[in-house]
Amino acid sequence: MRYLKNVTFKSLMIATFISLGLTSCSDDDGSTTSGEGKANLTVRMTDAPGDYDAVFVDVQDIEIQVEADSELEAEADVDGDGWVSVGEVKTGVYDLLELTGGVSQLLADTEVPAGYVSQMRLILGSENSVIVDGEEKPLNTPSAQQSGLKLQLNQTLEAGENYAFLLDFDVDKSIVATGNGSYNLKPVIRLSAEADAGVVVGAVVLPVDIETSIQSLVVLTGESVTISAYTDADGNFSLNGVPAGVYSIEVIPEADSNLDVYAIGTVEVKPNETTDLGELTL
Structure with missing residues (x-):
């Protein structure tokens, strides 16, 4: 995989984005309380893109902090501080720079x-x-090893709902x-509880000569949101978790x-839909 060097504008354009997607489904009894x-x-x-050859992170667990006296805490919080593992975490060492251009690594899929989760x-x-x-070179991570990297959530998990979290590192x-x-x-990770987010996809095509x-950086910019991704080896890209x-x-x-630079002035993103930009020829 190739990485951009000497891209001075990168730090201004790249923002991490973590989106919470919400898709409704019903229990057999219809309860969503x-x-x-x-x-x-x-x-x-x-x-998000970074200017290194590789960045390896050793994922050991994912925990959530639940409201005191909740059912979740009563079932699983052995320390009494509200923190419980989500369970079934796919632990291991992952190269973050392989997770660009819309590629993601599944870390947990559990019930x-x-x-309420804070x-x-x-x-x-x-x-x-x-x-x-x-x-x-080794990376020293004292805070993340000892107590974990904390991200504010403040979300009520409703019964019968599917919650999909995307943890997007900003390597730079x-x-x-x-x-x-x-x-x-x-680690710099931004947590956003955007429901009903969309996806923007496309393919960057090089001139025939x-x-x-050549790898390109695709940057989507709105009033308060900036999301970016590199193209893959075939020029494809995917910008995930885009608010409508x-x-x-x-x-x-x-x-x-x-x-x-190829610029598109207006792109409308609709909730829970994929916006396909097609082929963009440089």
Whole structure:
């Protein structure tokens, strides 16, 4: 996989985005009262682009903090602090830079008792590292290892509902170089409870006289939202978790390609729908 180098505008355009999608379904008895029954919870991880060869994170658990005296806490909170594991977490070491261009990694797909959840936290292990110019260096993550990276949620999980969380790292902001040549991982993830979000997809097509592979950065910008993704090896891209609204889009080729930026002034995104932009020829 190829990564952009020397893209000075990247830090201004890339914003992490974590979307909460909500799709309704009914229990057999028709009950949707919070605190009764089960809610389905899926958690996926993806990554905004970053200027490194690879970034490996060691995922050990995902926990949610439930309201005191709720059914969920009574069932699973052995420490009495409200934090419980979502269960069935796919632990392992993942390369964040393989999770761009709309690619995501499923971390959990499980059922939890319905109820109010105030926070979610991602707990990392010790096998975190970054590869810079071909050299692997350890990533120190003391806070995420000990207590987990906490994300505000403040969401009532209703019985019979499906909740899909997308955890989107911002690699450029998450990795901090220290003065002695080492690196710290201070994960930057933004949590947004946007329901009924849409998806924007398309394919970037190179001019016929270009024979080499060129990767582009696709940036969607709205009044208060910026979402970006790299194209994959075939030029395809997917911008996930886009709140309904009107946006502008820019396709930014690699800096040394000498290709112009492709701009679309108005793109309407509708709730729970996929907006297909088709082929965008640079």
